[in-house]
Amino acid sequence: MKTLKLIKNDPWLAPYKRAIEGRHNRAVEKIAELTNGSGNLSEFADGYLYFGLHKEKRHWVFREWAPNANAIYLIGTFSDWKELPQYKLLAIGGGVWEIKLPLKTLHHLDLYKLSVHWNGGEGERIPAWATRVVQDPETYIFSAQIWDPEKPFTFTKTRFKPKTSPLLIYECHIGMAQQEEKVGTYNEFREKILPRIAVDGYNAIQIMAIQEHPYYGSFGYHVSSFFAPSSRFGTPDDLKALIDEAHQRGIAVIMDIVHSHAVKNEVEGLGRFDGSYDQYFYGDNRREHPAWDSLCFDYGKNAVIHFLLSNCKYWLDEFHFDGFRFDGVTSMLYYNHGLGQAFCSYDDYYNGGQDDNAIVYLTLANELIHQVNPHAITIAEEMSGMPGLASKFKDGGIGFDYRMAMGIPDFWIKTIKEKKDEDWKPTAIFWELTNRRADEKTINYAESHDQALVGDKTIIFRLIDDVMYWHMSKNDTNFVVDRGMALHKMIRLVTLSTINGGYLNFMGNEFGHPEWIDFPRQGNGWSYKYARRQWDLVDRDDLKYQYLGAFDQAMIHLVSQKKKFEQTPIVKLCENDGDQVLAFMRDDLLFVFNFHPCKSFNGYGILAPAGEYSTLMSSDDPEFGGYGLVDKSVPHFTRRDPLFENEHKEWLLLYLPARTAQILRRKKPEEIGISEPSEKVEKAPGKKTDSKPAAGKKAATKPATRAPRAKKESGK
Structure with missing residues (x-):
């Protein structure tokens, strides 16, 4: 057997190869067992079409699996909730019980249950495969109900493919x-x-x-x-x-x-459906969930x-x-x-x-x-x-x-x-x-x-x-x-x-x-x-x-609106615990967070891919309850630093108000009519300076854009 990709992708799983392969093989074997080797689990899982109550061309048919039962009656509004001979189910083998009734016997909205007998006891049960169950508003008793409207609902959109990106x-x-x-x-x-x-x-x-x-x-x-x-x-x-x-x-x-x-209730649920404790659930000390008051x-x-x-x-x-x-x-x-x-x-x-x-x-x-x-x-x-x-x-x-x-x-x-x-x-x-x-x-x-x-x-x-x-x-x-x-x-x-x-x-x-x-x-x-x-x-x-x-x-x-956003790599640009600033890029989107409760930074230097950046939104925008301290109309141009030219990164200087987040977008070179980002930076307006900020630190000079409407490093 070839090594599973899960193990190849994670070398730390190699010591557990036998356990992982064992589980995988058991699933393969179980699929083969349940499908007689076809692998068609969909066909195997058609139980809801067989069990429960179904209206066929010539009769109603009802089937239930209850291997511990020795007698079952269908009871309901049609029988005045009594056990009548004509509503007694027949055991047809494998713990399955069945009854066929004339079409005129049952009607839309009729209520019904099962009266199940077993050695040493009996009880009313809601069928395990019931597709509609209602509660009486006065007695609070639950019953199954026949749902067979003259004009059943039909879907107008039969084919739908979910959008999952993201x-x-x-x-x-x-x-x-x-x-x-x-x-x-x-x-x-x-x-x-x-x-x-x-x-x-x-x-x-x-x-x-x-x-x-x-x-x-x-x-x-x-x-x-x-x-x-x-x-x-x-x-x-x-x-x-x-x-x-x-x-x-x-x-x-x-x-x-x-x-x-599942719920522990026996009358409403599957707790002791056929009188046994282990029909659907464990019959030993694993039967009850120790924290949820339910059955396993x-x-x-x-x-x-x-x-x-x-x-x-x-x-x-x-x-x-x-x-x-x-x-x-x-x-x-x-x-x-x-x-x-x-x-x-x-x-x-x-x-x-x-x-x-x-x-x-x-x-x-x-x-x-x-x-x-x-x-x-x-x-x-x-x-x-x-x-x-x-x-x-x-x-x-x-x-x-x-x-x-x-x-x-x-x-x-x-x-x-x-x-x-x-x-x-x-x-x-x-x-x-x-x-x-x-x-x-x-x-x-x-x-x-x-x-x-x-x-x-x-x-x-x-x-x-x-x-x-x-x-x-x-x-x-x-x-x-x-x-x-x-x-x-x-x-x-x-x-x-x-x-x-x-x-x-x-x-x-x-x-x-x-x-x-x-x-x-x-x-x-x-x-x-x-x-x-x-x-x-x-x-x-x-x-x-x-x-x-x-x-x-x-x-x-x-x-x-960002195509395959969740698949784009997350490139960390700044992670400064002292300033409480975090910045990372995903494709052309730059996310910048200043978690500091009182410090606003003017001209904060972030090493980013060279180019021109525009601000798409800020958590401080007035429409979001902020003070509008970030001027989104101002473009931001990166500044060259010879130390980082081989990394194709330059300094992006931003104003970061306290407790705010910003999303910026890096324009593609073709959007601004150039072939290389560095050429654009040379033409960028603003004062020149020989001083260079350290990564994730405030610039030594003001940014190339006009100063925002706030005091430098002011939390007020």
Whole structure:
């Protein structure tokens, strides 16, 4: 066997070659086993077309897998919820039960369940493959429901290819996307929120809590019915209409899928579906997740793999989702679920504590998803940093397209909480944002929904806190608000500008949504006050939230218009911890950050590729709530330095106000009618000087442009 590319690309993995190849081979063998050697996982994952309730030409047919059952009845509104002989299922082998009924027996919107009997007990169950589940508003009891409208929804856009260069994700939750204190709907999201996302420039939405879950406050992570879109937000057709509209707007729709665990409920979920403890889950001490109060799937069972793979294909085929963000991948990868483990060396990934069955399942899931839709997007929520997670299967990886850069939000929280402003180090910031495997794409993000949950704080709330309640009017000058808004913009821009794959933002955080997320629960009097988004804050012309929203929109649009931005090398030009200045280039774009809380630098020298630079945007622009200290109309010309001529670099002298970021663009030689940048520099206007600034230091003289409207090194 040839050495896998994953190992070739990283010599430090050579000592673990046997383990990596072993996992790869087990996945190859499992694919061959499940597909009888064909490799067609898509055909294998057609379980949703066989199991569950289906309307055929001459009859209804219902099938369920329940190997421990000894009798099953279909009960519902059609049987007055009684066990009747004509609704008794027949065992047809392999633990599968079946019933065929005349078409006139069942109707659209009928409610139904299963009454399952086993040795020593019985119980009502919602079918495992149910595609619609509803809750009675008075009794709160969940039931499956027949969804068979006369005119089912048809997609107007049947072919859609997501734009992923770069991938700009707007993470969202349907229920809490509304202004009102209530549960929002698919239709309301389509009508009110999608237009906002399109205008803001995001090219993908990542929707949480789609799979049906009994407890709203679980944020959708305690799933009960894996094939049913949550009915609390509307009908299956409403969800399809939302996805269709998103595609028409050029927006990909990624589903937050939960295959890492399941709710413990037995009546609503799969807990003891056929009376046994180990039908879908482990039957031993691994059955319950020690931290999540949920049940852990047994990925070693082919029937469980079939169920979960079919679930992936179902959402792709039936609803036209463009991919998945897999939740809780770290929990799946390790027997200890990654709890209390630091992951300090490669030994931690190959010490025998890994669940190879789960690794094989995730590998198969990625292979299947890309078989069904070659353009599909798969993202792993994973914090341990397991090598190869976002590498191709053929190269020895697990096959995800992206991995979440989960260390970045933790870094920002720790920095804001524990460090004084003057102790923010550009070296630490740059290292954290670019410390990743070269062969794996990541999703950078400053904060997601995790950082907004009750008990935690969003970045803006950590920076401004309760001052937000009193001083966010545009005519109100407040130092705490000024500082918070300035850092909020800089944190987002530096996180976005260093991506090698994609960027994610949670809805509302782009404009500094105040407070936290807290779903209705007994502890808050079942209030929806914090389970919503206050869009009126960013819509009001008199509030500063508008500035933050405008900045986010500007930076997203700028990056999205740059072809293959995420693939361009990041060339560090300046990293000065003393001055707290960071500068780097990506192709012709120059990003400059001055994190210093009080020092503004006039004529700050940065060694950059020779040429003419124009300022595209500054976080200090008035339209972003700044003071307009940077004059964007002034061109900047580099100055020669014989010491760096062989490096084709010259001194670019810039004015850097305190706590600001700038994006400049280097003009191409042909744009200014010359063949060499150095020729242009010779013609550049400005005073000549023999003194040369050291790298990352202030120039000895004023820059070649007119002085900005601010005192030199003034923080006032």
